[in-house]
Amino acid sequence: MQPLENIRVLDLSRVLAAPTGTMLLGDLGAEVIRIEHPEGSDSMREWGPFVNGQSTYYLSANRNKKSITLDLKLESEREKFKKLVSDADIIIENFKTGDMKKLGLHYEELQKVNPRIIHVAVTGFGQTGPLASEPGFDPVIQAMSGLMDVTGAIDGEPTRVGIPIADILTSHYVVIGVLAALRQRDLTGNGQFIDLSLFDVQLSSMANVTSAYLNAGYVSKRLGNQHNNIAPYQVFKCKDGLIMICAGTELQFIKLCMLLNKPEWVQDERFKTNVLRKNHENLLAEMINEITVTKNRDEWLQLLHDYKIPGGQVLTVAEALEHPQTKARHLIGEVEHPVYGTVKFIKNPLQYSELNIQYKYAPPILGEHNDSL
Template identity: 45%
Template sequence: MSMSLEGLKILDLTRVLAGPYCTMILADLGAEVIKVEAPGGSDETRDWGPPFQHGVSAYYLCANRNKKSITIDLKSSSGIHYLKELVKESDVIVNNFKSGTMERFGLDYQTLSTLNPSIIYASITGFGETGPYKDMPGYDFIIQAMSGLMSITGSPESGPQKVGIAITDVLTGLYTCIGIQAALLERQQSGKGQKIDISLYDTAVSSLVNVASNYLMSGQNPKSLGNNHPNIVPYQTFKTEDKDIVIAVGNDAQFKRLCHILQLDDLLNDNRFRTNASRVQHRDILIPLLQESLILQPADYWIKALQEEKIPCGPIQTIDKLPKDPQLQSREMFVSMHHQTAGPIKLIGNPLKFSRTPITYRHAPPNPGEHNTDYIHLKGD
């Protein structure tokens, strides 16, 4: 059975999360991804833990399946030679070194494109390769702070908070994956490769979407609202008799059904609550009224009643509940593989579901240099 990107060869000179996440997606889609590291392994996430399983970190495993691994010393002339030979027969090269590093290695786009004019060259940095911040190191936490993302996350009581995962790394990985595939499509017409310059900072700012748009239109600096939505009411967490739930009312018809379930039909005659715009304006009055009813019954009671009326809602699940979730099980969102060192491992599956070219799980995340002998240029090295 064929795979969507079968036949493409990608050199992966990335580490940590944004780059490896991007290249893992491409590998899941069928591309041959060769992870290039220094001898002994230079991806810092190999050491980030605990937890470890037989010395292999869970962090490393999360973003490196379906790849091959070779080890090359890019500080040596032979290492540069080996990599350039691989570039000649590759479609894509991805790196996330600091700005200027690839130039110092003699592996910049201009040099490599003379060896392979059709190469797609993706460069991931903290702040991009131009501008006054281009030489600054960029980690997700710093980017979340500088981009404004932390300023709108958390509550007035908690102060600024980061998102619970390295969200700017994940989003940058996704954008890079999109950019690479777009460049590959364009290459079919032009026959030419090109360079993609993408940064965590730019990506984080682009992720502000409606919140940034609110500011650009109104001139009012957005505030952190905790679990509340800046443009929709009610759309937040609520306390029930036993635990919190999320209710996300997206339109006026849903609000009418919510009021009926809560036996608060009189609210529908109040002009302050007739439309979403008026509910946003009067949220401080409306929310306590809804909360007074919701606290009277347990979470399961309300979720059942709301779901029967097609009102978006759900429990706040902890991670340990997810592998047992029947929906996620049916979607095969947890997969098992066998790692050469760690043994049996469990990984999060890929969310893409294709009708003809399905995702396959072919290789566990590799050990450093595990596939050196599979590549002719490295035999005997």
């Protein structure tokens, strides 16, 4: 039995944030019905690279779903949608703020059809505020949340994260929000509306950076691979590549000094505390690099393991996918589609003792299930 078995999700969303959230709900057993315009309404289908005519970007966010088409601008199609709502548990959409109301399909109206419905609206900036009507794109959210300001080289320009991190984080909040609302519905019998904003999610995910400013007035700096609060905590050069070393505690720094055969650094007035090490971080990094460049990554990785100091090789995506840890965790899955063949993907990271997550459906072709729903 799957935990969300008998839960029906109507997925009106496009691109990545909300579709990834509905995919995760599908992984947990929900019946996810993806609803698009008959001519297609998800530009993600058009983004390469492609395999067997299918966008690999689209494939990344749409397994475990069915697909039907409806033109919600037509009254007859809206009535079909309302009929689906009457037997559904969750609606997830990421139309611009106000668009569902223009269609007469806003929460207050749909609640009349089904008082138990949970309606999640994912937007760039939320249902209120001066930017409520603005579209939300991940790079814009990264820029406006301050994330780019603290990402990138010290002397370089603000840099976005290499994946759509605001979208991905928001997809997780989709799932958290739905699970909590389902639990509350168990207690009260009522559904509710969830207003979820990419901007809110990314700002709330700035963690120590925003805490430092709000509570101490401290403005975090762009430090490349260094850390705002800890040293040494960055990338170092080896003979054959790069390695990340994180000496996050005083004991770990002492162990690192022993590993590097530099016990005198422990009592060095420049390095005796983390605050002092941060003040002399560039000098310390230069001194460490002079040593790390003398060995290969694998040699240092073994030494770090032996001394119980957190560290890891800086891998390419290909190396990460081929890593023994990836294989040991069985993280790469496959699912078959009758038209375009095998789809490979990274499995859901939740590994339960009493649940085997199932991958029933490959990402569907537009309208694939029109005749079966």
